[in-house]
Amino acid sequence: MKKKNQRIKKEAPSFWTKEKADYAVNLFLVILLALGITVLLNLHMDSLPQNLQVGSIAPKDIKADQNYEIIDEQSTQKLREQAEASILPVFDFDPTIEIDLVSRIKESFTKGRQIIYDGTTIKAKAAEKEQFKSKLKSEFLTAFGFNLDDESYALFRKYSFHPSMERTLTYLLHRASQFPIIHAVDELNPYADRGIILRRLSFDETIEEEVIKDVSLVLDVNTAKKKIEEISLSSISGFLNLELLDSSVFDVTKNVAQALVKVSMNYNGLETDMRKQRARANVKNTIIKVKRGESIIRSGDRLEPWHLTVIEGIRKELLKTNHIYRFIGLFLFVSLVLFIVFFYAQRYIRRFKPNRKDLVFLGLTLMISLLILRMGVFISTAVRDALPFTIGTNTLYYIIPVASGAMLVRFILNSEAAFIFSVVISLFSGVYLGNSLEMMVYYLIGSVYAAHVVARVDRRSALFRGGLMAGVVNAIILSSLSLISSAAVLSRVEISLLATNMIFGICAGLITPMLVLILSPIAESLFNYTTDIKLLELANLSHPLLKEMLISAPGTYHHSQMVGVLAESGAQAIEANPLVARVGSYYHDIGKMKKAQYFIENQRGENPHDKLAPSMSALIIEAHVKDGLEMAKLHKLPGKIMDMIPEHQGTKLIGYFYNKAKKMEDPALSGRVAEADYRYIGPKPQTKEAGIVMLADAVEAAVRTLQEKSPAKIRTTVEKLVNQHFVDEQLDECDLTLRDIHQIADAFVKILIGMYHQRVEYPEGALISGVPHALGARIHVIQDKVNTNENRSHEQPSQAANISPLFRKKD
Known part of the structure; x- marks a missing residue:
């Protein structure tokens, strides 16, 4: 019974699990973000005139809105300086x-x-x-x-x-x-007119002071x-x-x-400074009392120093005493919005699975977006006051590019995160702008659409094209809101104002991608994200790694390009990221460049594996993953692309050399061949794109070696290879569903059939592409050693074929 209790106690789950710890950290981050947003939204923006100077003319009447006790800092500072100057220097006589x-x-x-x-x-x-x-x-x-x-x-x-x-x-x-004896009498010259304080020290620590007026003594x-x-x-x-x-x-x-x-006499700087500080501290502030409703200055009057002192004092008091109740209310509102939206989305929106880094990025982007809003409001107010004509307050707010935050989130993360971000930023913006429902709707729709237009960016100009489209949507939103709120036919003034609003909305759409282009490299650098722009740069075939591969391993280069075509089509079929899949395919085998001659696609004659033991061949084949990672780090490839180098092999068996070793094994001499010694170390694919690249890599290599490339043979080969990977559990960690796998296989088959469709056999002496046979004879690709390459031998042992296939034969 005692042992049973001990076993139960041992198996009892710990109260503080990793999930609870992660939840607690996320909760803390949300609270911290709520506090930061509250501070940002609660900072007071006063309506007092700015940039006032002595002698300038007051632009408007200024009255006290309440009773103020304003500290006259200039007068107080003068009194303190006088008190400090009255302190005589202290010297110690021992x-x-x-x-x-x-x-x-x-x-x-x-x-x-x-x-x-x-x-x-x-x-x-x-x-x-x-x-x-x-x-x-x-x-x-x-x-x-x-x-x-x-x-x-x-x-x-x-x-x-x-x-x-x-x-x-x-x-x-x-x-x-x-x-008293001092080192040099020149030290006392600055005090000849005022004198000094001499402190007589003693053994019993008593101190006697006297003022020496005549320092010549x-x-x-x-x-x-x-x-x-x-x-x-x-x-x-x-x-x-x-x-x-x-x-x-x-x-x-x-x-x-x-x-x-x-x-025997030395200057005591510490005691002197302490006495000066006490003298300053003993000076009380000079207070200017202003009663509520009291006129400080009238419009058109010339400003005197006293006016500036009072105005600046009121501004400081407003900043210092800015409604604690408003702060508490804002904090509760912001916290509630963040908690409900974040935890609801995390629980019920399947693709919203942000990690810790994503949460920090979202929080910082939210803070930056609100800061842009605040700066925009400040600039708009200054511009409105400077204009010689009257313009609506909200009109200038329409040009503020609040949607840039949502566009940046979609550009870096995904649509789900961008939509949630749009909801949150629009709510906070509406509250900040005086609980304005109109501005809330405007920013919400504009942000959602701005995020939509950058779902797939294939070039930088696409950002500006998307920004222009978002600007047009802004204009449509503003016109619809104006029509909804109008009770009668629009007047000429209202039509003019609507046109101005629409122009500002379009301008906001054009400014938004500019901010995204500025902020996205910073986000890439700080958080190690990989944007579509970065992927497009890597997809350029003039990249040093790809150029080197073309020269040193042309077969691998061609194979990688074909894998890229397949992976891109597979990603498009299941709505994964085709650009990530294509670029990952280009670089997945860069490690083969170090020993290109050991891979079948680069061989033009003798196979060096024929002279090696299977175990040594397997080590060489497996090493291309490690070599690839080293080259990727050297060229600073993004994490998404680097991860595909080991993940596209997963923990697969290097089948050809494993089977060869099994045939050659002699248990009596060397022991049994361990399957684990012939498997890649992993990890298995962690993303859908990595899983697609794994399948595309195996399928392209296998189909290329087929002697008969009929559609039926291609489909059978594709389904067989995909089934083998599924049975070998290589796709268990990348969130690919059975439906996804079927769609990927169908996409592969369509592309491969298009690649290898049959051509008409021309007569012996016919022209080939307009070139006579004597100058350009037909090229015959002869594949005489099909099963000697590791990547071309990914098939599992024959018993895998006996398992129920993943695919059913189609009628």
């Missing part, structure tokens, strides 16, 4: 520097006298005396803490570090260090040394016992004291 110097002098001289006293009883050898002298000098200089020249030390040593010398040195140093290092130099021997004779000491002691002591002078 008297502890002198105390530390005196302490070191006392300690070193005391230690010197003590060592001499301890050594007076030493009557040792010369070596020991030298050691004693060395110790004395070392310990004295260590305690002294400063470099001392040999002459000064010798003099101090001569008089056994006499206390009078210590007192003299201390006195001289104090006479200089009792004042502050000494620099050179001045302090001069003060020591000016001190005479007579003024300090009371400190020296001249009867015991040599008079040269005074000069040496002065030199040492001068050397000990140090900077």
Whole structure:
């Protein structure tokens, strides 16, 4: 029972599955998008006049729509600058520097006298005396803490570090260090008129401040040394016992004291800046109070600085206090639309299966479309105000190319995504433009049709042709809406306005493809999408890869072209993307160029596989997939096309060499041949187009090798090969239905019968295409080794034929 419970517990599904994680991430992205759209739609566009300058004339009356307390920033800024300028610079004076110097002098001289006293009883050898002298000098200089020249030390040593010398040195140093000493007096010149704040520091961290008006009282290092130099021997004779000491002691002591002078005062920039910031912060804003209905300026009056201050202040207040309720309402509306439309479409619209990358692309495109709308509204308002005549507000809005977003989505993704995008963008646009139903309908129909006209783009000019058609539809929409809303016969003014609206609608259609051409390369680059324009560039037969294939592997080149024709017809039959199928066919076998001679379509004589073991041949054949991927990466082919290189082979069996190996196997010597060693590594086709290319590749190769190419034989071969791929489960991952497979096979048969229809046999000496037999004899294509190529040997083992066929024989 315990084991059973453990097994049940082990098999219990986890609460947090990958599906739930994906759902949570998608939910987060939708919420983030809703927030971004709400912010974009809620940004306030005020009606106050723009580009006003001092001295210009007011274009209209301006009154306060409510009570305002406007900050006069210029006056406030001046007061703050004045407060900041009133702060004196702060300098720190550290008297502890002198105390530390005196302490070191006392300690070193005391230690010197003590060592001499301890050594007076030493009557040792010369070596020991030298050691004693060395110790004395070392310990004295260590305690002294400063470099001392040999002459000064010798003099101090001569008089056994006499206390009078210590007192003299201390006195001289104090006479200089009792004042603040700065590095250079030039540092104080900028403050000579105002003075400075001097902070006296201490060991107990107490600070005393004083304002020094006369900065000349502050000494620099050179001045302090001069003060020591000016001190005479007579003024300090009371400190020296001249009867015991040599008079040269005074000069040496002065030199040492001068050397000990140090900077004791430094500028404290951090403290100064902090005081300036506090001074600025203590200045209160200067407020201008404006009452509701108060006239700020009348039309025609000249603008003064005060007027501009008030107008700009009102504009800032409007931006700052723009209705929180509107924001909440917009957010709820946007979120509801996105949630309902997205999750409904994902659940019930079969082809709407966006991945994470597609969701990000759709969100960014939606934001960009709304930004285009906002910019269009802003420009339209400015143009309307600048025009010398009156024009309807909505008239200028008709030229805004909102439909460019839907056209771009259809150009890159699919019709389902474009339709959903059109619904969402039209709803948001209508709400932004004052809940306008007219604009909502106009943008919805225009966006849907703009997406429709780019369903299949075979050249760049098709975009502009589609844009023109979309513009005409815009004009028809506007005329129909105008007729619906008119209660009587249109007046001349109304007809003129309608004509203007229709012209603007056509212009919007022409601008739309321009934006798509600008944005589509950016989308391709950012999201690694492949558009029809990019595919058309790759379909150009002058592409370097195709030109190289034509030269190095002409048989493979011809085969790829034929596969492209078949794949395109198959894709058209099931409404897949024929351009993707055709371009994928052109590049699916580019890897064969590296070892073209090993593939039957490129051989003109001896087959190199005859000299190789089946396993080695299989490795060479299989390697063309890897080589193809490397070449595709080198030439930066799009992901859609690169994926078809391995997917067109799937996990198929390299049948010819597998069967050959089975015939040659000897279990006693080398073991059994493993089927897995003779299969491609995959993956299987993941898209309908890749599945079509797989079938077209196999069918073209097999039919070309048929000796009898009658319609019945072609149909039988096609159905047999398609059935083998179906039984081998190669098409299980590409969403091809049974109906699709039948339609693809029928399309293949029609094309192949057209390729290989029988021709009239001309007599021996007849002309061939107008060329005499002697100059251009009939060409006979002889296929003598049909089953030696991997791609021409995709048939499964014979037991596959015994399975119920996918196709029924037709009467």
